[in-house]
Amino acid sequence: MKRFALVMLAAALILMTACSTSTNHETKHGTNHGTNHGEGGSKTGNAGHEAGGEHANAGAEVHTEAAWKLSEEQVQPNSDTTIDVQINDDNGKPVDNFDISHEKQMHLIVVSKDLSFFNHIHPEYKGNGRFEVKTRFPAAGEYKLIADYVPTGGSATNKSTWITVKGTAPDMKPIKPDQELVKSVDGVEATLAYEHLVAGTDLNLTFRMVDSKSKKPVTDLEPYLGAVGHVVIMSADAGEYLHVHPSDDKSKGPDAKFMTNFPQSGVYKVWGQFQRNGKTFIVPFVIDVP
Template sequence: MKKVAISILLTAALLTACGKSGSMDHSMHGGTSGTTNAPSPSASAGMDHSGMAQQASSTQAGNVQAQFKLSGDMAMPNQDTTISIKIQDKDGKPIDKFDTVHEKQMHFIIVSKDLSFFNHIHPDYKGNGEFTVTTQFPTAGEFKVIADITPTGMGAMSKSQWMTVQGASPAQKSIEPETTLTKVVDGKEVTLSFDHLMAGMELNLNFNIKDAASKQPVTDLQPYLGAVGHVVILTQDAENYLHVHPTVEKATGPDAKFMATFPHSGVYKIWGQFQQNGKVFTVPYVVKVP
């Protein structure tokens, strides 16, 4: 019981931190605790790994558990916090071999409960199944952390946990479907389009990127983690997670095309991430899937 209590306290503290990584940090402003010991909803309900390793079966994912812990007793907003993620089998033994997928052995996603904050970072692998990352949480409140991994021989899977950052939480922002899917970010005008938008059916997403001032097509996108871009998709409640990779990885713009399957009808938030002139830019959208 004492060990359980300590674990809960550590989890609560972890939920108290936010955004900077020793390897990379592309935070964007624009969340109950507990270790995920079985397939998370994201791992079993339509996670899309186009261009990635084959998705793990529910049995394989169920044989993997993740323990998320803070380095200290408490995590506060806007303070460096180190998180350790230990990947183990169902018997608690470390899983120590992971495939490198798009240049990383773990992709680590952090989102606020209202999905207004997004961070995609990459923990360092310390060996013996343990990853660590130093980051910050921007505010108090609830955040979800998602570890996206491919244990060797088991396929791609994700493990997640809600964390609570201590302090006075800001007002939650509404997650409303947008009437226009054209955004201007870092001097780029990015338009998202679909060939059709329907749940349970594989579909194409296309990001068309122009220079916002000249309206000229952007044709010099640089590889970001080995591909023209990456897309993360979450349901409104953050329970279903998709990490999508491009169908043509070496494209340079103005179009970046992806394939995905939305597991069910509802509201989703989509983040597209691309790189130009050595700088990663993140473009968010909210859509309603029939």
């Protein structure tokens, strides 16, 4: 019995170590062509509850690095820019295989520094660890790029970098927690609900959707990326990128439930992406996590 307790204690310690590595570290740099090495956090926020399984085969775990390259030396607002992400293992060898997660091999999130701009795009896999996507940035200023992928044999990984778009940046908009967690977007009124909002524990976030006019529950959500929707959460300083799981993939509304774990208290922005009538829409909320 005593030995069992010791094993449990050891397991808890390993788990705690896994959690503490989920903080993102990133390098900051301009748009200098060529060698943009983003050092994003290696594990997403779900490291905790998956750590047990991962450590069982820790020897075989695939670790990766991302090298970023932009087609333009001086990225201009509103002009096409190709983002090139090269994923290598820690020996510098290209990673060949990526698991499909939420229907894609890579998800790329782009946010402005004040989180007022959000874009979720899907780079195309070109082979040999190289992904490519063409995009545009709406204004001058700093943007964070976050690549989210699962190298085959590894776990959910995110790597990030900062880029600067040339010109005079517009003033940063303050990121203030919403007083009321209700938003109307594209004829849908969405309310964000949660029980026991507190940092450091698994919790459900529920987007409850009704028709903006009739207030009737929305029951015709279409699957988006293989689930009821897709949720991205970042801390107000853009430092933390959280992994979020849909709790019920098959829901068509009015409730879309997701599970996450806020690593520490503070202000976070939450973007829920859903699809209805063949069109996707984004519902953003800013919340203060105690």
